[in-house]
Amino acid sequence: MSNLAQIFKNQKVFIPFIVADDPDFETTVKNITALAKGGADIVELGIPFSDPVADGAVIQQADLRAFEAGVTTQTVFEIVAAARKETDVPLVFLTYLNIVFKYGYARFLKKCQQLGVSGLVIPDLPYENRDEIVPLAAKYDVDIIPLITPTSGQRIQKIAKAASGFIYVVSSVGITGERDSFFAGLSNLVAEIKEYTDVPTAIGFGIHTAQQAAEMAKIADGVIIGSAIVDIVAKEKTNAPQALEKYTQEICTALRTKVEQ
Amino acid sequence: MKLKNEQEQKVKAGRYGKNFGGQYVPETLMTELEKVNKVFNELKDDAAFKAELHELLNNYANRPSLLYYAKNMTEDLGGAKIYLKREDLNHTGAHKINNVIGQVLLAKHLGKKRLICETGAGQHGVATATIATLMGMECEVFMGEEDTKRQRLNVYRMNLLGAKVKAVTTGSRVLKDAVNAALQDWASRSEDTFYVMGSAVGPAPFPEMVKHFQSVISKESKKQLQEQAGRLPDMVVACVGGGSNAIGSFAAYIQDPTVKLVGVEAAGKGVQTDKTAATIERGTVGIFHGMKSMFMQNEDGQINPVYSISAGLDYPGVGPEHAALAECNRAQYVGITDDEAVAAFDYIAKEEGIVAAIESCHAVAYVQKIAPTMAKDQIIICTLSGRGDKDVASIAKYKGVQIDE
Structure with a gap:
């Protein structure tokens, strides 16, 4: 088990997401550092996949930009190694199972441990197949972050009970991308998860404004923002670090002040 | 066993x-x-x-489909007897x-x-x-x-x-x-x-x-061949993209060890080129589209683009049961190129008066190769998974013939 759960002890947690090597190596390293400086508690780094079926257009485009830059799994590890010289912010990877499978589960997890990557979010690894990697991940102090969605229903209990690190609560059905409304039963969903586990929860999918983030932080222990941040990277390109730092500060302020009231 | x-x-x-x-x-x-x-x-x-x-x-899709003895092809190729399982005759024109x-x-x-x-x-x-x-x-x-x-x-x-x-x-x-x-x-x-x-x-x-719903193909063909020839086939041949007509054509024979099962993949410009869709021959084990199977992918696990003249076989993976049948050598998988499939498209039209789908013509092309090497008392069942009307325009184009669609 990693130290991810500890991070949620004292405050509402902000987890921004960027895609590795979008638009290039150096900018990604600077973006990670800028997110950390802006107040991000955990940075979620996407390893691009050719066919990201859980992702909407914004993240698909980011993956394409990274492929344009020539990204490989090896490049992503090198980006993390470079970022580790600047920041010790907790990191998790988001990628699809085939990337990890082809690298070799043990080899990939060992690399994570060496680089201080604490968790993996793998959207196409459901509970039923977690044994393929979870016991091995535990050996390397890496958490496999499970996802729970508005459609999980009777599956919530078993997923929550087996969770470690944190639980990624998906705000709505469908794929990633900015949204203006979320699943109406989110509070109940998180409350049900809490019945089964003390593992913290973070809500993601579709959140893009500070106000939405504050609303979500009333429900869960943390907030994940992906597409909105990736969109900033797309627009600002190599100037993204400054913009990301500012955006992160805004979100963190909204998360923490609103909650303390 | x-x-x-x-x-x-x-x-x-x-x-x-x-x-x-x-x-x-x-x-x-x-x-x-x-x-x-x-x-x-x-x-x-x-x-x-x-x-x-x-x-x-039976009453909407026109089943059972015919098991047709292809006399002209059999005589021309001079080897095994060829029977065509006519899924092309189903309503909507395919299996x-x-x-x-x-x-x-x-x-x-x-x-x-x-x-x-x-x-x-x-x-x-x-x-x-x-x-x-x-x-x-x-x-x-x-x-x-x-x-x-x-x-x-x-x-x-x-x-x-x-x-x-x-x-x-x-x-x-x-x-x-x-x-x-x-x-x-x-x-x-x-x-x-x-x-x-x-x-x-x-x-x-x-x-x-x-597989369950497509196995009607082989359940029927087994019964039909029993009626027509009084025995099991020696070989069943079907084209494989994802592999639905092939698994349906194989299903009733998997437990009959004397029946050789052959899946024909689209080799595109050639199995060893990068313009191919021969997944079992060229792919590696991976996890994609919800399954662990064989995929065309690079060393990082990124799915590679594949190529075939046939849109129906232009897929970088294959059904998991085919991967397993290949792994234990119960079925054999071979590649047929665009050129060979197009030649087969012509061949079966001229020999049997059947315009078959370009996908199915990959299987026909393999039959053209293998039948002459087999004895005259042996039997091949080849599944014609679909009819070829949809392909006429693009085959004409492939051969450089201009026609109005």
Whole structure:
């Protein structure tokens, strides 16, 4: 088990997401550092996949930009190694199972441990197949972050009970991308998860404004923002670090002040 | 028997052979997959369901399909006797309708109002659009933009049948991308939507379900050949993209060790070139589209673009049961190039008066090669998975002939 759960002890947690090597190596390293400086508690780094079926257009485009830059799994590890010289912010990877499978589960997890990557979010690894990697991940102090969605229903209990690190609560059905409304039963969903586990929860999918983030932080222990941040990277390109730092500060302020009231 | 144990094992876990198959999809779809699995297992052997299915297969889809002794081909090739399993004579012109009728009946039992599907050549899309209309359900077909151009006739047919065709513009804009888009749509609105998977691919229970509904092909051919020749075939040949007509053609023979099973993959410009779709020969083990199977991918696990003249075989993966049958050598998989398939398209038209789908012509091309090497008292069954009307324009173009569509 990693130290991810500890991070949620004292405050509402902000987890921004960027895609590795979008638009290039150096900018990604600077973006990670800028997110950390802006107040991000955990940075979620996407390893691009050719066919990201859980992702909407914004993240698909980011993956394409990274492929344009020539990204490989090896490049992503090198980006993390470079970022580790600047920041010790907790990191998790988001990628699809085939990337990890082809690298070799043990080899990939060992690399994570060496680089201080604490968790993996793998959207196409459901509970039923977690044994393929979870016991091995535990050996390397890496958490496999499970996802729970508005459609999980009777599956919530078993997923929550087996969770470690944190639980990624998906705000709505469908794929990633900015949204203006979320699943109406989110509070109940998180409350049900809490019945089964003390593992913290973070809500993601579709959140893009500070106000939405504050609303979500009333429900869960943390907030994940992906597409909105990736969109900033797309627009600002190599100037993204400054913009990301500012955006992160805004979100963190909204998360923490609103909650303390 | 080793094989039998493996076959029994997979039924339990949706796994095939050592470890192919499984369910690798986002959590959003898992509850829905559980529902599909449940309704399939409850109904597949239910008498009323079977009666409803057979009524539609026989009186709407024109089953049983003929097992036709191809006398001219047999004489010309001078070896084994060739029988053609005529799935091209089904309503909508391909084997696809067998599976669509089965799955749509399940969808009805689940109370779904909307059907979605992927399509490559358009045959599965046409079949789904047809049954949707028959059952009064809404239908949206996801089709790679590239394929909508290669198969314009089928796009028009789907529109004619009242279906919406969504041209998918992500990735390489072919069948693989259509599956991605259909999975994304299903994740967004599974409450009223059923994903009619067209090939023996995807997460469990789809590979098993597609095989179940397509196995009518080999159940029939086994009985028909018994009547016509009084024995089992020596070889069964079928083309393989995802592998639905092949698994249906093999199913009744898997436990008959004397029957050689041959799946014919699309080698495109050549098995050893990078313009190929010969997944079993050139692919490696991976996890994609909900299953562990063989895929065309790079060393990082990124899915590679594949190529074939045939939109229906232009897929970077293969059904998990085929991967398992190849692994234990129960079936053999061979590659046929574009050129060979186009030559077979001409050949079967001229010998037998049958314009067969370019997909099926990959199987025919292999029969042309193998039949002369076999004895005259041996028998090959070759599945003609579909008819070739849809391909006439693009074959003419391939050969440099200008015709008005």
